[in-house]
Amino acid sequence: MSSIEDRDIRAYLTDVGLQAELDFIANNQTLTISGLIIDADVLPDSRDPTKLTEPLNPAHAPFPVQVKSNDKALSVIVDIPANVGGFHINGLAFMAGDVLYAYARGIGDYKRVGTSGQNDVMRLEWEILTDNAPHITHTYDGNTHAAMLSDLDDLAAQTEADFVKKASEVSDSEIDSKSTASGKWVSVQRLWRAFTNLTTDSYDGTSSDKSLSQRGANALKNYVDQKISQLMGGLAPENLDTIVELGREISENESALANVTNELTKKADKVATERALAGKSSKGHTHAQYATHDDVTQQIETNGKGATGGINSDTGKRDETFFVNKKLASASFTIKADESAAHFGDLHIAEGAEISIEEGAELILL
Numbered sequence: 608m609s610s611i612e613d614r615d616i617r618a619y620l621t622d623v624g625l626q627a628e629l630d631f632i633a634n635n636q637t638l639t640i641s642g643l644i645i646d647a648d649v650l651p652d653s654r655d656p657t658k659l660t661e662p663l664n665p666a667h668a669p670f671p672v673q674v675k676s677n678d679k680a681l682s683v684i685v686d687i688p689a690n691v692g693g694f695h696i697n698g699l700a701f702m703a704g705d706v707l708y709a710y711a712r713g714i715g716d717y718k719r720v721g722t723s724g725q726n727d728v729m730r731l732e733w734e735i736l737t738d739n740a741p742h743i744t745h746t747y748d749g750n751t752h753a754a755m756l757s758d759l760d761d762l763a764a765q766t767e768a769d770f771v772k773k774a775s776e777v778s779d780s781e782i783d784s785k786s787t788a789s790g791k792w793v794s795v796q797r798l799w800r801a802f803t804n805l806t807t808d809s810y811d812g813t814s815s816d817k818s819l820s821q822r823g824a825n826a827l828k829n830y831v832d833q834k835i836s837q838l839m840g841g842l843a844p845e846n847l848d849t850i851v852e853l854g855r856e857i858s859e860n861e862s863a864l865a866n867v868t869n870e871l872t873k874k875a876d877k878v879a880t881e882r883a884l885a886g887k888s889s890k891g892h893t894h895a896q897y898a899t900h901d902d903v904t905q906q907i908e909t910n911g912k913g914a915t916g917g918i919n920s921d922t923g924k925r926d927e928t929f930f931v932n933k934k935l936a937s938a939s940f941t942i943k944a945d946e947s948a949a950h951f952g953d954l955h956i957a958e959g960a961e962i963s964i965e966e967g968a969e970l971i972l973l
Contacts (some may be wrong), residue, residue, distance in 0.1 A: 616712050618683075618701070618733045619656040624708035628739045638703055639744040642669030643685045643731070646698025649712065656710040659700075666694035669702055676745040680736050683709075684747065687729040689721030699733065709735050936960055942968040949973060 620628075631638040647666040650656060675682040683701055696713040711733055721727030737743075777791040782801050793801070808822035932950055937957040942948045944967035951973050956962060964970050 611714050614712055614714060615652075616714060618699070618709050618711035618735045620709050620735060620737055621657050621659055621707050623660050623706055624701075624703065627703055627706045627708065628737070628742060632739065632742050637742050637744045638708075639746065640672055640674050640681070640683060640701055640703050640708055642702045643672050643683070644669050644700040644702060645687075645694060645696050645718075646700055646713070647694055649697040649715070650710070656712070659707055659710050661707055662700040662710075663698060665700075666696075667691065672701070673747040674743060674745060675747045676740050676743045679738060679740055680734055681740050681743055682732060682734055682747075684730065684732045687718055687731070689727040692718040692720040692727065694718055696731075699731065701733070701735070936962060939963070941965065942970055944968050947971070 628638055644662045645666040646662045646664060648663040650659075650663060670685045670687060672683050672685045675684070694717070696716045696718060698713050699711045700707055701709040701711075716729075718729050719727055775790060775792055777786070777788075777793050777797060779797065779800065781788065781791070782793075782797050783804060785804075805818055806820045806823070807817040808820050809826050930951065932952075934953050935955045935957055937960060939961040941963040942965065944965040947969040949971040954972060962970075
């Protein structure tokens with residue numbers, strides 16, 4: 608057995624501990640180091656700590672531990688209470704449930720039981736190197752540890768500015784409700800939350816108690832431009848100068864507006880136009896009785912009227928200068944589906960005569 612000065616007190620990950628790590632990783636889980644067992648016996652130099660599967664001689668029930676998990680290492684911390692003791696610390700067995708996860712030899716420190724007025728809390732802290740540290744559950748909570756003298760020395764070296772009273776930190780609910788409570792401090796994260804609550808990047812035309820950011824101001828401009836464009840019939844705001852020019856022209860030329868008004872008064876009256884169109888035929892355009900097409904064609908040829916022109920009264924010959932038709936339709940006539948017909952002037956239909964227009968045919972009254 609080597610002397611205490613030469614004893615290897617490094618913490619070793621055991622083979623069973625490594626296998627437990629791999630099993631948890633394969634199941635997408637994290638492994639939890641649950642306790643520390645103090646070994647009363649010393650592991651001989653000839654024995655390899657990585658091959659252990661259980662402590663040699665437990666001196667006490669497992670003590671709860673807390674673990675700081677970093678990228679490549681674990682810091683395992685345990686506080687042995689003042690009222691527990693009476694044993695030498697010759698080995699430390701780090702347990703993950705029933706599995707011996709890691710083991711380190713001790714140097715035989717004696718843990719006594721504290722008496723009245725004494726503070727015999729003992730803190731043990733070991734570092735275990737492993738590439739799988741991110742897969743070990745991080746359980747460290749500094750609020751549950753007893754303060755050691757070394758902790759107080761570290762605190763004494765810091766300045767007052769390094770400390771804050773946790774109970775005085777403003778909460779999210781106080782930020783959201785715009786609390787006016789005094790004596791509170793604000794973290795940078797909650798300061799940004801307050802700024803976010805007071806500003807907005809958008810504008811939709813509704814009222815809001817928030818201030819507009821630069822993005823919100825741009826949104827407001829786009830909103831106003833859109834409303835102006837809608838008001839001006841789709842004109843872009845940059846085209847409004849043409850409307851200004853029109854207004855200036857009217858104001859400078861008094862007769863311009865009168866000219867526009869006069870032109871508008873010349874528009875045909877709708878009622879009079881419809882009445883004139885209705886008078887083109889006294890019986891309408893569609894009737895139940897039919898005459899043959901040949902009958903009407905023979906009548907047109909006999910009277911010298913039709914598309915080829917009328918009879919020139921001076922020469923007695925057909926003249927294509929004018930299209931001549933009679934105002935009275937004395938016989939029934941059918942305009943067939945594949946034909947178009949036209950009539951100039953008033954059209955009068957003799958009693959008993961019918962003008963029929965087949966579906967698809969056209970009759971134009973001029």
